[in-house]
Amino acid sequence: RAACAGGAAVVQLRAKRAIDREALAWCRAIRAITRESGTLFIVNDRFDLALATGADGVHVGQGDLPPGRIPPEAREALLIGRSTHDAAQAREALEESIDYLAFGPVFGTTSKRSAYDARGLAALGEIAALAGRLPLVAIGGIDLDRVAEVIRAGAAAAAVISAVAAAEDPGAATRALVSAIEEAPR
Secondary structure (H helix, E strand, O other): OHHHHOOOOEEEEOOOOOOHHHHHHHHHHHHHHHHHHOOEEEEEOOHHHHHHOOOOEEEEOOOOOOHHHOOHHHHHHOEEEEEEOOHHHHHHHHOOOOOEEEEOOOOOOOOOOOOOOOOHHHHHHHHHHHHOOOOEEEOOOOOOOOHHHHHHOOOOEEOOOHHHHOOOOHHHHHHHHHHHHHHOOO
16 A cells, blocks of 8 residues: 555565465455556466456566466456566567566565575666567665666666565655656666
């Protein structure tokens, strides 16, 4: 709710350990909030839950169902994002039917486990060049002090967890991030 009030363009539910009933309830609640605020709602991993709750999209990682295996009706109804961690994965993802590409972790992060080391801004820039006009979302270790750097490196957006969720005032933290993104030179 605070992220939406703070101007977040997108909210994603990442509930890897939740049982379906719990995740479905969270999806419904978040969808109601995001619909009211005009914020896009993305469900991590689960296109079925995204469809069942009227989410705007689904985000899949390297270990998830590939975009090409998502049923055509679902692909038409949902935005599809794909996480990548190196140039080979990015090239492969660009051959898939996706609406945006995510890359990282750009910086080290403690918000979630990753089998990949921090990739850095130079690698993010390389992936931005590969992505061309497809929106690129930077992921991993991004906070207010680093968000402008990832935009300058070529990302269209930045995904954050602790920069908002761990903030004393999540709404103010979101407003500050949105402002920094809007003001970052491209």
